[in-house]
Amino acid sequence: MSDDITLFHNPACGTSRTVLARIREAGLEPRIVEYLKTPPTKEQLRSLVAAMGTPVRAILREKEPVYAQLGLADPKWSEEQLLDFVVQHPILLNRPVVASPLGTRVCRPAEEVDALLPRG
Template identity: 75%
Template sequence: MTDVTIFHNPACATSRNTLALIRHAGIEPTIVEYLKTPPSKEQLRELVAATGQGVRALLREKGTPYAELGLADPKWNDEQLLDFIVQHPILMNRPVVVTPLGTKLCRPSEGVLELLPVGQLAPFTKSDGEVVHDSGVRRGC
């Protein structure tokens, strides 16, 4: 599997662990540092649709202007929320991983295993010392 993309924030431990898990599987993904190269509104719309979740699932609250912008208010529709993410890329929750097996917000980081090729990986130790054991279960398999 070579067509893997991660929307990554190197300052985020979950994002770093997810990237490390992908590399642990022997895959070098395309890395999009979305704070440096923010996705367009159309790209965000496509990512949201591909995850099968709503826009709110892609919103990050912690360490963002979420509260000061009043984004918890249900008055904001999906298009408006996408506009906020375009204006403030830090609002995009991370990491989002795209593979031929699907697209997913990988929180916790071991969620990325569902998107990797079949074949059980050796245990992986996350940066906090937690050991991740691969069950071998994959989407679409």
């Protein structure tokens, strides 16, 4: 089962570290993708967004300075363009993202991960 859980992780992020700890406390070891070192491809991002059932904007980290520098608040950007920006600037990916057989979501707050972990 643990092989079925993927955590897009930033070890510098307290919420991301807490989510990892909660997964491990459940007795699972996720596949960890340090997305700043190994950025997801556009296709991977597209799949994550599709699995979440949300627009690309829902995975953007609006507080990152590069978000403002690129003018990403402007609604002129298409979904494909926004995906391109995340590929070019992976720091824009809101974190942590967890994908499991029970769903995919940005786990912020950290307790959101509980719904993605198998019970008992």
